[in-house]
Amino acid sequence: MRSTTTAAPSAVAAIGAGYTVGLVSVGAPPALPTPAKAAAVDELTQTFASTVTHEGAAAARSDMAVIQTMSDQLQTQTAPALTGALEIDPEQFQGFMALSFPDVASGMAQRDDVLPRFRGRTSGIEQNVGSFQQASILPTAAAATTTSTWSFLLPGAALLWWVVPGWPPSRPERRRSPFREKEP
Numbered sequence: 001m002r003s004t005t006t007a008a009p010s011a012v013a014a015i016g017a018g019y020t021v022g023l024v025s026v027g028a029p030p031a032l033p034t035p036a037k038a039a040a041v042d043e044l045t046q047t048f049a050s051t052v053t054h055e056g057a058a059a060a061r062s063d064m065a066v067i068q069t070m071s072d073q074l075q076t077q078t079a080p081a082l083t084g085a086l087e088i089d090p091e092q093f094q095g096f097m098a099l100s101f102p103d104v105a106s107g108m109a110q111r112d113d114v115l116p117r118f119r120g121r122t123s124g125i126e127q128n129v130g131s132f133q134q135a136s137i138l139p140t141a142a143a144a145t146t147t148s149t150w151s152f153l154l155p156g157a158a159l160l161w162w163v164v165p166g167w168p169p170s171r172p173e174r175r176r177s178p179f180r181e182k183e184p
Contacts, residue, residue, distance in 0.1 A: 018163040025156025029149045038145040045145070052132035057125045064122045071111055079108070 029035065050056055083093045097105035107114075 015163055018159055022156045022160035022163055025152045026160060029152050034149050034152075035146055038148055041145045048132070049136075052125055052129055054129055057122075057129050060122045060125050064119060067118065068115060071115060074108070075111070 051060065079090075079093065083090055086093065086096070088096065094105065097108070
């Protein structure tokens with residue numbers, strides 16, 4: 001049987017904190033779509049696992065060099081040769097390409113914006129090889145990230161199971177000792 005006397009403030013604070021932590025641990029994962037986000041992290045990790053290696057970074061750098069060479073050749077050799085073969089000036093050539101091959105003309109016009117972005121992505125891969133490999137040696141690396149949800153739900157549920165019977169906090173009445181004087 002519970003007593004109706006109030007508990008010590010520290011007990012109230014401890015039980016209230018336990019109750020709050022339990023509720024947050026149980027409520028946050030579903031409220032913050034943690035399972036969906038964790039699944040997306042797993043998918044990204046699997047997708048980039050072969051790319052973010054020393055071999056993958058070297059292949060990306062090599063591919064970028066080929067793309068840059070092709071782009072330079074298109075700009076400095078192919079386009080001028082086509083302009084000469086068609087016997088038109090560069091502005092007429094751009095107009096011809098825009099009418100006949102709009103996607104190619106658009107790509108050529110965006111070349112100076114696109115290639116630096118790809119060079120940046122390639123550098124990003126090279127710079128993150130070490131970090132990616134460090135993450136793969138964590139003790140939990142073999143477990144799916146989606147299991148992190150359970151790392152919140154289970155302890156939170158256990159905490160609530162333990163704390164809820166103590167709410168509202170109360171303390172038992174003191175038994176009077178027969179050897180003590182009566183309290184006034």
